[in-house]
Amino acid sequence: ERVGSLIALRSPRARGPGAMDMLDVLDVEATDVVRVILQFCRENGLESTFAALQEEAQVSLNAVESVNGFVEDIRAGRWEAVLQAATTISIPQPKLAALYEQIVLELVELRDGNSARQLLRNAEPLHWLATEAPDRYKHLELLSAKPYWDPREAYPEGSSRDGRRAAVADLLADEVTEAPPSRLLALIGQALKWQRLNGMLPKGGKLDLLRNAAPARMREEEERPTRTAKEISFGKKSHPEIVKFSPDGLWLVTGSSDGFIEVREPESGKLSKQLNYQAEDALMMHEAAVLCLDFTRDAELLATGCQGGTIKVWKLAAGQCVRRFAKAHEQGITCLAFARDSSQLVSGSFDGTARLHGLRSGKLLREFRGHTSYVNDVLWSSDGGRIVTASSDGTARVWEAKSAECVCTLRPPHPNASGTAALCSLALWPSNAEHIAICSKTAAVHLMSFSGQLIKSFESEGADFVHCAVSPRGEWVYAAGADQKLHCFASFSGKLENSLKVADKDLIGAAHHPFRNIVATWACDGLLRLWVP
Numbered sequence: 001e002r003v004g005s006l007i008a009l010r011s012p013r014a015r016g017p018g019a020m021d022m023l024d025v026l027d028v029e030a031t032d033v034v035r036v037i038l039q040f041c042r043e044n045g046l047e048s049t050f051a052a053l054q055e056e057a058q059v060s061l062n063a064v065e066s067v068n069g070f071v072e073d074i075r076a077g078r079w080e081a082v083l084q085a086a087t088t089i090s091i092p093q094p095k096l097a098a099l100y101e102q103i104v105l106e107l108v109e110l111r112d113g114n115s116a117r118q119l120l121r122n123a124e125p126l127h128w129l130a131t132e133a134p135d136r137y138k139h140l141e142l143l144s145a146k147p148y149w150d151p152r153e154a155y156p157e158g159s160s161r162d163g164r165r166a167a168v169a170d171l172l173a174d175e176v177t178e179a180p181p182s183r184l185l186a187l188i189g190q191a192l193k194w195q196r197l198n199g200m201l202p203k204g205g206k207l208d209l210l211r212n213a214a215p216a217r218m219r220e221e222e223e224r225p226t227r228t229a230k231e232i233s234f235g236k237k238s239h240p241e242i243v244k245f246s247p248d249g250l251w252l253v254t255g256s257s258d259g260f261i262e263v264r265e266p267e268s269g270k271l272s273k274q275l276n277y278q279a280e281d282a283l284m285m286h287e288a289a290v291l292c293l294d295f296t297r298d299a300e301l302l303a304t305g306c307q308g309g310t311i312k313v314w315k316l317a318a319g320q321c322v323r324r325f326a327k328a329h330e331q332g333i334t335c336l337a338f339a340r341d342s343s344q345l346v347s348g349s350f351d352g353t354a355r356l357h358g359l360r361s362g363k364l365l366r367e368f369r370g371h372t373s374y375v376n377d378v379l380w381s382s383d384g385g386r387i388v389t390a391s392s393d394g395t396a397r398v399w400e401a402k403s404a405e406c407v408c409t410l411r412p413p414h415p416n417a418s419g420t421a422a423l424c425s426l427a428l429w430p431s432n433a434e435h436i437a438i439c440s441k442t443a444a445v446h447l448m449s450f451s452g453q454l455i456k457s458f459e460s461e462g463a464d465f466v467h468c469a470v471s472p473r474g475e476w477v478y479a480a481g482a483d484q485k486l487h488c489f490a491s492f493s494g495k496l497e498n499s500l501k502v503a504d505k506d507l508i509g510a511a512h513h514p515f516r517n518i519v520a521t522w523a524c525d526g527l528l529r530l531w532v533p
Helices: 030-043 046-057 067-078 079-086 093-109 115-123 124-132 134-147 161-173 183-197
Strands: 006-011 023-027 225-235 240-245 252-256 261-262 288-295 301-305 311-315 318-326 332-339 344-349 355-360 364-368 374-381 388-392 396-400 406-410 423-428 435-440 444-449 454-460 465-470 476-481 483-489 496-501 508-511 519-523 527-532
Touching: 023 030, 023 454, 030 046, 030 183, 067 079, 067 161, 093 115, 093 124, 093 134, 093 161, 115 134, 124 134, 240 508, 240 519, 252 444, 261 288, 301 332, 311 344, 311 388, 344 374, 355 388, 388 423, 423 465, 435 465, 444 465, 476 508
Parallel strands: 240 288, 288 332, 332 374, 374 423, 465 508
Antiparallel strands: 006 023, 225 527, 240 252, 252 261, 288 301, 301 311, 311 318, 332 344, 344 355, 355 364, 374 388, 388 396, 396 406, 423 435, 435 444, 444 454, 465 476, 476 483, 483 496, 508 519, 519 527
16 A cells, blocks of 8 residues: 555454454554654664665654754754754755754854855755745855854844754754654564463464464475374264364364364374363354364464355454354355455355355355356465366366456366366465366376466376375375375375375375474374374
8 A cells, every 4th residue: 555544453352243343443544654663773773774765655754752852952052963863854944944054053153164065065955045045045155154253143133043043943843743762662562462461372482473473493304204193083973074284383273073173283183272262161163064164374363164054254362253154155165265365265165156255344245156066175376366166077267356257267187088077175386376286086186277287197096086285395295095095296206105094984185284294184084193204
């Protein structure tokens, strides 16, 4: 947005199903945000950054730590401090010229005619004075050329140096405001205290301020899994339907056939008791099986969809439902994906459609029709302009997000040239934003471009695949098979490196941690397993 517009700050004190409409809104001028950053730059000696930001944004700091101190500096003739402060203030030319005029007079009084003449030649406010008030400018030139100092020539009758300083101080005092020091750090500190009180910060002594999370570990060298690290049982009457790691790597969230949504530790799989609501056994839940979920990029919001066609949006740190889309589809919700800016949510369903929902309005924005069977997966392109859906009708469709127009239909190859197979899942390719991995219900995962070009296929001679996942850097492709095995492909060569037996009943899916070598698999045997090299 252009500097000068308003920024709406929203305080999420939401309660109940319509909570998104109850957010407190406080409008802050965008120019004030720039001023806070300018103050930080000035206080920390970032003069080049200060000057570049001030010039590009066309915003001046217009604030001093103390107006009284600024006025006192003028009255005492501490001109170096006054000029340094003046560079951060947008002062009208007539007032700025009066300041420089007084400085020239005092340089002459100190018998420093050379400095006075240099200032007359180079200072922009005095150039303005030469044009707009040539008599005053010529008067300064004459005084600076004289070998002596006569206060009667410098100051009109009834005036004096102290009187002129006081007049200049009164002129400039109207142009500045007073701001406490270190305002940016103070605001951040206050925000962190509020987040801590509301359970929105991770426990521990360190925080990655940009990510609003505990410092992330460096990504490990990618290795395929070889052994089970943890095994978590959901009991005989339940099993996980969907499992995903949060984008920041802090959580592993499961949605189960009994309707519960559980936030777990990503390394142990244990239910996290760091979250107060889970420590009190007040779990997030649906009234029907939870089939899909997705996170916003900052992992603050979690969307879940159930067999009954309802979507809920949760504030993950508080376990609070802040938006509910009742009957978002006529049948069960199979897949969800947040837009990059978290303002919209796209869903797919057994009813064969994908729908785009507005988070703030709670309304259906667009519907994507064209598939002739279930929509099994959905994702956004990296640029946020397109939506891709995968269907049991054997096609993946690329849609323009704004118009809901289908711009391309992808048809992955089938072993039988005239056959078709359901497309089970999608994954963006990490190293190329225009490539997408498509898992079809054959023994193959296909890498295709958004325009429909086949780039590579990862094939096995075993059972059909039901789901796929790609490692964070794209070095490995994992395919969950109907043979209860996890098939591990090296992406560069396309070679099948290993097949692990990971389940005792039908395997449902696989997920990869965003920066660690942890792969989660889940199945109808009621077990969630975590695999490591």
